[in-house]
Amino acid sequence: MSQNNDFLNIGASIDNLAAVTEYISNRAETLLVPIMLLPKLELVIEELFLNIVNHANPKSRKDVEIGCTRQKTEKAPGGEMLCISTRDWGPEFNPLQKEKPLLEEDIEKRAIGGLGVYLVTEMADHCSYVRQDGSNLFTVCFKL
Amino acid sequence: MKIVCDKRTAGTLLQVNGRMDAVSAPDFEKQCLQVIEDGEKTVVVDLAGLEYISSAGLRSLLTSAKKAKAAKCVMRVCGLAGMVQEVFQVSGLNSIFAVAATVEEAFAS
Numbered sequence: 001m002s003q004n005n006d007f008l009n010i011g012a013s014i015d016n017l018a019a020v021t022e023y024i025s026n027r028a029e030t031l032l033v034p035i036m037l038l039p040k041l042e043l044v045i046e047e048l049f050l051n052i053v054n055h056a057n058p059k060s061r062k063d064v065e066i067g068c069t070r071q072k073t074e075k076a077p078g079g080e081m082l083c084i085s086t087r088d089w090g091p092e093f094n095p096l097q098k099e100k101p102l103l104e105e106d107i108e109k110r111a112i113g114g115l116g117v118y119l120v121t122e123m124a125d126h127c128s129y130v131r132q133d134g135s136n137l138f139t140v141c142f143k144l
Numbered sequence: 145m146k147i148v149c150d151k152r153t154a155g156t157l158l159q160v161n162g163r164m165d166a167v168s169a170p171d172f173e174k175q176c177l178q179v180i181e182d183g184e185k186t187v188v189v190d191l192a193g194l195e196y197i198s199s200a201g202l203r204s205l206l207t208s209a210k211k212a213k214a215a216k217c218v219m220r221v222c223g224l225a226g227m228v229q230e231v232f233q234v235s236g237l238n239s240i241f242a243v244a245a246t247v248e249e250a251f252a253s
Contacts, residue, residue, distance in 0.1 A: 050166050
């Protein structure tokens with residue numbers, strides 16, 4: 001695991017979930033993010049990190065790069081967004097292409113999985129995916 | 145996460161406190177399924193003390209609810225608030241589960 005001001009590099013393992021969540025919490029505090037946003041940030045990073053652990057576990061490079069920054073934008077009334085990014089070097093995988101789960105199914109038919117990415121897209125104000133230099137870069141932003 | 149199991153004459157109450165994430169959710173599922181396998185016919189899951197839930201927690205609740213239904217056990221949820229309530233609404237689980245405001249209402253309904 002390594003960390004500088006902007007990024008945390010950490011192995012794609014569920015054992016590292018607590019460290020990843022702690023990194024985001026600390027960054028949110030440093031960046032003076034409103035405390036009411038914190039549970040959403042923790043949810044988003046858990047879903048994204050475990051998505052990588054479960055579906056895109058890289059073979060050549062084990063680490064996942066996680067970032068958390070404030071960014072200027074014209075899309076938010078306050079002029080700024082808090083953006084979380086995850087980058088892994090696994091096979092191409094765009095979470096935004098996953099089908100929306102069927103939320104109206106009754107208990108017997110309701111699928112157990114598929115809620116993680118859906119929760120991320122519903123909680124965030126903006127999500128984007130790009131395949132860049134052999135990596136999957138996923139960015140999730142919240143208006144401040 | 146801390147789970148308090150309270151066996152009552154009306155059924156079993158599971159009070160879940162803290163965080164239900166990918167690491168802790170299997171513990172809840174294991175305990176809830178054990179109660180159902182032991183033959184309980186009414187289970188109330190009180191989430192008033194739960195501060196955080198992720199999709200892993202929702203999966204454990206869904207798995208438990210499916211097993212309960214198959215075993216003809218009634219499973220109700222109560223005490224939804226804050227982030228946990230929002231996640232329930234967004235994921236549509238509040239329409240799948242019998243949701244009550246309080247433990248007393250959950251056992252009475």
